[in-house]
Amino acid sequence: MSKIDLYAARATYTVVTGACPHDCPDTCSWQVAVDTTSGYATDIWGHANHPFTQGRLCGKVDRYLERTYHAERLTRPLRRVGPKGSGQFEPIEWKEATAEIADRLRSIRATYGSEAVLPYSYSGTLGFLQGEGMATRFFTRIGASRLARTICSEAGFEGYCYTIGAAEGMLPEDFAHARLILIWGSNTLTSNQHLWPFVQAARRQGARVLVIDPANTRTAQAADEWIPIRPGTDGALALAMIHVIISEGLYDTSYVARYTLGFDRLAECVQEWTPVRAAHITGLPAERIGALAREYARLRPAAIRINYGLQRHYGGGMAVRTISCLPALVGAWREQGGGIQLSSSGLFRQMDKSGLYAQGSHEGSEASVQFPMGHTGEDAPAAPRTINMNRLGDALSLEPALLARAHYRPRPVDRAPTPEQAGPPVKALIVYNCNPAAVTPDQCAVLAGLRRDDLLTVVLEHFQTDTADYADYVLPATTQLEHWDIHRSYGHAYLALNRPAIAPIGEALPNSMIFRRLAAALGYTDGCFAETDEQILRTFVAAQTHERFAGLSWERLLADGFFRVNVPTPYLPFAEGNFPTPSGKCEFYSARMAEDGYEPLPTYTAPKWERSEAEESMADAQRILVNEAADDELSLSSHNPQLVCISPPAHSFLNTTFANVSRLIQREVEPLLCIHPDDAASRDIVSGDRVRVYNERGEVELTAKVTGNLIAGTVLAPGIWWAKFSPGRRNINQITPADETDMGASATFYDVRVWVVRNCV
Ligand SMILES: Nc1nc2c(c(=O)[nH]1)N[C@H]1C(S)=C(S)[C@@H](COP(=O)(O)OP(=O)(O)OC[C@H]3O[C@@H](n4cnc5c(=O)[nH]c(N)nc54)[C@H](O)[C@@H]3O)O[C@H]1N2
Ligand SMILES: Nc1nc2c(c(=O)[nH]1)N[C@H]1C(S)=C(S)[C@@H](COP(=O)(O)OP(=O)(O)OC[C@H]3O[C@@H](n4cnc5c(=O)[nH]c(N)nc54)[C@H](O)[C@@H]3O)O[C@H]1N2
Ligand SMILES: [Mo]
Numbered sequence: 001m002s003k004i005d006l007y008a009a010r011a012t013y014t015v016v017t018g019a020c021p022h023d024c025p026d027t028c029s030w031q032v033a034v035d036t037t038s039g040y041a042t043d044i045w046g047h048a049n050h051p052f053t054q055g056r057l058c059g060k061v062d063r064y065l066e067r068t069y070h071a072e073r074l075t076r077p078l079r080r081v082g083p084k085g086s087g088q089f090e091p092i093e094w095k096e097a098t099a100e101i102a103d104r105l106r107s108i109r110a111t112y113g114s115e116a117v118l119p120y121s122y123s124g125t126l127g128f129l130q131g132e133g134m135a136t137r138f139f140t141r142i143g144a145s146r147l148a149r150t151i152c153s154e155a156g157f158e159g160y161c162y163t164i165g166a167a168e169g170m171l172p173e174d175f176a177h178a179r180l181i182l183i184w185g186s187n188t189l190t191s192n193q194h195l196w197p198f199v200q201a202a203r204r205q206g207a208r209v210l211v212i213d214p215a216n217t218r219t220a221q222a223a224d225e226w227i228p229i230r231p232g233t234d235g236a237l238a239l240a241m242i243h244v245i246i247s248e249g250l251y252d253t254s255y256v257a258r259y260t261l262g263f264d265r266l267a268e269c270v271q272e273w274t275p276v277r278a279a280h281i282t283g284l285p286a287e288r289i290g291a292l293a294r295e296y297a298r299l300r301p302a303a304i305r306i307n308y309g310l311q312r313h314y315g316g317g318m319a320v321r322t323i324s325c326l327p328a329l330v331g332a333w334r335e336q337g338g339g340i341q342l343s344s345s346g347l348f349r350q351m352d353k354s355g356l357y358a359q360g361s362h363e364g365s366e367a368s369v370q371f372p373m374g375h376t377g378e379d380a381p382a383a384p385r386t387i388n389m390n391r392l393g394d395a396l397s398l399e400p401a402l403l404a405r406a407h408y409r410p411r412p413v414d415r416a417p418t419p420e421q422a423g424p425p426v427k428a429l430i431v432y433n434c435n436p437a438a439v440t441p442d443q444c445a446v447l448a449g450l451r452r453d454d455l456l457t458v459v460l461e462h463f464q465t466d467t468a469d470y471a472d473y474v475l476p477a478t479t480q481l482e483h484w485d486i487h488r489s490y491g492h493a494y495l496a497l498n499r500p501a502i503a504p505i506g507e508a509l510p511n512s513m514i515f516r517r518l519a520a521a522l523g524y525t526d527g528c529f530a531e532t533d534e535q536i537l538r539t540f541v542a543a544q545t546h547e548r549f550a551g552l553s554w555e556r557l558l559a560d561g562f563f564r565v566n567v568p569t570p571y572l573p574f575a576e577g578n579f580p581t582p583s584g585k586c587e588f589y590s591a592r593m594a595e596d597g598y599e600p601l602p603t604y605t606a607p608k609w610e611r612s613e614a615e616e617s618m619a620d621a622q623r624i625l626v627n628e629a630a631d632d633e634l635s636l637s638s639h640n641p642q643l644v645c646i647s648p649p650a651h652s653f654l655n656t657t658f659a660n661v662s663r664l665i666q667r668e669v670e671p672l673l674c675i676h677p678d679d680a681a682s683r684d685i686v687s688g689d690r691v692r693v694y695n696e697r698g699e700v701e702l703t704a705k706v707t708g709n710l711i712a713g714t715v716l717a718p719g720i721w722w723a724k725f726s727p728g729r730r731n732i733n734q735i736t737p738a739d740e741t742d743m744g745a746s747a748t749f750y751d752v753r754v755w756v757v758r759n760c761v
Contacts, residue, residue: 003045007033016501017047017561020061021130021480022654023123023152025307025343025491026194028053028061029562032481032501041065041481041502050562052172052492058193059651059667060658067462067479067661068505074461074468074476075506084451087469087724094507094517097473102521104456104472105142105428112424114143115384118395122151124433124462124657125511127485127498128356128540129533134512135432136357137528138519145426146386148408151440153343154744156311158410159321160342162590162598162743165580167346170303170339171571172492176201177337178303180295181209184323185234185310187217190651192307192491202337208299210292212237213309214646215674215716216709227292228711230283231644231750232313232607237289238322239604240278243270244293245329251297252331259577260328262589262601269601281604283711297330301338309648313751315605317743321593322602328586333574345490346580347565350546355539358528385423390747391738392436393445396452398425410745412597428456432477432511435656437466438723441736441747444698460514463660466723466731476508483510484533486540486557493565497537497557512536598743605742607751609644642753643679643715645693647732650718659722671721671731673702675756676712680704683756690727690759693717695752698734701727701759715756 007013013033020028029047034040044064048055057064077097082088108116119139125131139146148154157167175181175198188195199209211220212227212234220226229237245251246267256263275286275293282289296302304326311320324340332338386408387395395406400419403426407417417423429450440446450457450470459471468474482505485498504510509517512533519529531539541554548566557563567573574586581587594600652667653659659668673691685691689704693715702717710716723731739748 002048003033003043004031004048007043012037013042016499018480018498018501019485019487019496019561020057020064021125021127021485021487021498022061022657023126024654025192025489026052026058027126027487027489027491027494027496028057028194029494029496030057030061030064034501039503041068047561049560050494051564052194052494054194054197056194060654060664063658063661063664064479064481066663067658068481068502070463070661072463072660073505073508074463074474075508076476077507078471078474080472084453084457084470085447087464089474094509097475098517098521101456101458101473101518105522108427108456109142112427115145116424116427117142117144118387118426118429119144119147120389120392120429120431120434120436121147122149122389122434122439123655124435125480125485127480127487128353129485129536130483130511131433133356133536134515138515140357141519141524141526142522143384145384145423148386148388148410148745150408150410150740150744150746151389153308153311153746154410155316155741155746156306156308156320156342158743159311159317159319160324162593163321163324163581163587164574165587166349167343167490168573168580169344170341171344172198172341174336174339174570175199175303175305176205177335177570178202178301179205179207179337180299180302181207182212182296182302182304183209183219183223184212184304184306186305186307187213187215187219187309187648188305188307189219189222190217191649192305195305195491202303208295214711214714215648218651221709227284227288230281230711231646231714232315232319232609233282234310235315235319235322235602235604236273236278236281237284238319238326239270239273239602240275240289241293241296241326242266242322242329242602243273244275244290245297246270248294250294251329252334255331255334256329259574259579259585261581261583261585261587265601266325266588269603273604281606296326300330300332301335302327302330302332303337304340306340306342309750311741312747312749313607314739314741314748315607316741316746316748318598318603318605321743325586325588325602328574328588333572335575336570336572339572339574341491343490344492345488347493347548347567348488348495350548351488352543352545353540355543356536387426388740388745390441390740390745392440393442393449393738395426396429396446396449396455398452408745409740410743413595427454428458430458430460431467431471432460435465435467437470438656438731439720439733441733441749442697442738443723443730443733443736445738460511462508465656469724475514476506477514478504478508478510482508483512484537486537493567493571494562495552495557495565496562499558608737608739608748609751609753640683640755640757642695642755643675643713644750645715645717645735645752645754646750647717647719647736648750650720653720656720656722659720659725665725668718671700671702671726672705672718673756674705674707674710674716674718676710676714677706677708678712679715679756680706683758685756685758692757692759693735693754695735695754697737698730700730700732700734702732704758715754
């Protein structure tokens with residue numbers, strides 16, 4: 001018997017349809033059984049009718065009830081009583097908390113101006129309302145600094161859009177029709193599980209599945225072949241593939257002639273990109289590169305799935321831009337099962353969000369489609385400054401030169417402000433849907449900022465996270481079981497409605513209500529703070545007049561729980577060109593890139609870790625000299641070369657979410673460092689050893705796992721553990737850089753080198 005029938009048969013149960021709020025391409029629809037006598041949710045499962053969820057939740061969200069009813073859920077507002085970071089708080093009343101916060105905000109704005117207030121949020125929930133909906137109303141009203149939400153996907157997004165025009169491409173269902181599937185920089189079985197049934201369907205029809213990844217991930221192990229590439233070098237592989245496809249005449253001449261721009265120049269610029277050259281860079285045999293290019297061009301339809309793993313490197317934007325040229329070159333877009341998928345967020349780009357944000361949103365780039373409040377370069381002169389979230393450490397510095405560096409500059413043509421133009425120091429940080437003390441790069445700098453006594457930090461949370469420990473006020477927020485929302489997806493074509501299933505736990509409130517109360521405490525009486533959550537969402541749905549949303553209504557969402565954007569099935573968006581680029585073609589040559597300060601043709605942008613080793617170790621040595629054990633470090637560095645360190649998602653966590661649920665912690669065991677047997681042997685490391693992983697930024701202690709499922713020269717630390725549950729209360733973001741990618745000023749988490757030594761203590 002299906003779950004829904006099971007509970008329908010029980011008089012005291014109701015079943016409520018909702019949606020998973022998490023940052024994952026799958027955006028599942030779920031159903032929750034609630035015991036109406038107690039009001040408790042007792043069961044949760046994937047919606048059986050949802051064509052992509054297909055009745056299954058992942059191992060993490062299967063535990064959503066455990067997380068919701070966790071003994072450590074925050075249930076009352078808290079005020080700090082101990083030093084920052086100590087985690088010592090006392091409960092207070094909501095009224096007191098909002099009044100005190102409003103007082104502090106008023107005096108900060110009077111002294112330093114509104115830009116001294118900085119919102120900080122990312123992807124705790126991707127809901128339109130509990131994400132940035134009400135928050136935007138609040139921060140726009142205040143005139144706070146804006147936040148460029150760059151921590152995840154901007155580089156790839158920008159690179160893709162320069163070539164294709166928008167974040168649109170293949171839909172996941174169509175992977176079932178492919179004969180060749182390249183999974184490129186994505187651990188699909190971990191981070192996009194619901195795509196896998198379609199990959200399997202293709203395999204049953206004889207498709208080959210290849211995984212291009214520095215690690216032999218569970219996805220690579222389940223595929224036909226692992227193509228072990230050095231991190232950050234995918235652009236070189238793609239250039240060599242283009243070289244082979246063009247030089248051997250394997251491209252689709254008529255597709256190229258009709259629907260692409262700049263082929264001749266592309267052909268010229270890839271001439272030097274022989275497989276031999278790319279082999280030196282990528283670590284792959286030249287023969288394998290040549291064969292891959294031929295397979296890709298000949299096996300039709302050919303599908304590529306890129307996720308965001310490969311763009312967390314300095315050249316990430318250019319790499320994605322180059323890879324996105326491949327389907328047009330071979331005409332893969334013509335067929336069902338051919339093309340590429342990065343993100344489907346562009347399917348929702350015509351949604352009208354102006355009413356949602358009420359005060360007038362300030363969306364600049366396409367990037368803001370995925371995460372609202374994106375960059376605002378073209379805004380009215382009075383627009384507040386925009387701070388790059390990756391540079392939180394700099395943003396919280398009282399040094400104007402560092403603050404200037406934290407300003408958002410997504411393109412080479414965007415100039416940095418001078419220290420004099422940097423604006424006021426950040427005096428108030430309001431964090432929601434985010435755990436910056438654990439997830440943001442250059443953790444030492446972030447924590448130094450969060451420790452500032454003169455900084456007002458307010459954290460809206462479910463749990464006492466690493467970040468909440470640094471708050472002056474912690475405000476308890478509701479989970480997805482307790483509030484309304486609407487979600488769109490970045491991995492498929494469905495919108496989903498989330499209905500609350502249970503009453504809020506303790507005194508927790510939805511983010512929307514917390515911002516309403518803060519607005520009220522500041523004396524704002526604007527109508528946009530009076531609308532209820534349900535009203536806001538109804539109005540939002542009613543405002544969608546674009547043909548893609550024809551048939552969408554509130555009633556329909558209530559009845560079905562989800563809605564497929566009006567695009568044809570199968571969806572072959574570029575079978576006859578129609579690229580949403582300036583030229584309407586797939587842009588091998590991009591004039592827009594030239595204007596923005598880039599090379600207009602695909603080119604290789606090397607990762608930073610590849611920079612001259614000598615140059616780097618000199619600089620590092622100088623910095624390390626100021627550390628204690630300096631002599632040790634210096635002598636070590638000469639015979640202990642640095643390793644590239646990547647820290648992709650752990651299977652059982654979602655960033656730091658779920659990393660406090662004991663059953664999921666048990667599955668991940670402990671904070672690990674996967675290391676190749678050769679790299680381990682030369683350092684005298686065996687599995688189970690505690691190792692120190694460090695560089696000039698910081699250090700973290702991990703447990704070694706020696707494994708051949710990784711290329712030599714690269715280590716891998718599955719993330720993201722809570723720092724406070726890690727040795728020395730430090731996690732992997734101790735060693736990650738706040739440096740920005742080539743495009744979109746995104747994060748370069750995986751473009752970093754570390755020393756690894758066995759810990760002798
Ligand atoms: N279980 C789980 N699911 C998640 C998340 C999670 O934390 N846990 N996170 C969610 C989030 S926030 C996001 S953004 C999405 C997408 O998340 P992604 O970051 O795309 O995650 P993965 O799919 O694991 O892809 C990362 C893969 O890329 C590989 N990789 C790293 N560097 C390179 C490189 O330079 N080249 C190539 N070819 N491969 C490289 C890694 O080894 C890893 O296997 O997943 C979401 N889903
Ligand atoms: N080293 C390393 N660092 C990384 C990455 C990596 O691969 N390696 N990945 C990066 C990526 S891709 C991403 S997307 C970021 C993600 O970074 P974050 O956006 O910080 O994501 P989470 O760690 O999941 O933390 C989200 C927090 O929001 C809270 N939350 C959830 N729902 C709500 C709500 O409704 N209201 C409120 N107030 N709070 C809520 C959760 O309790 C949780 O503590 O991390 C980045 N950091
Ligand atoms: Mo992400």
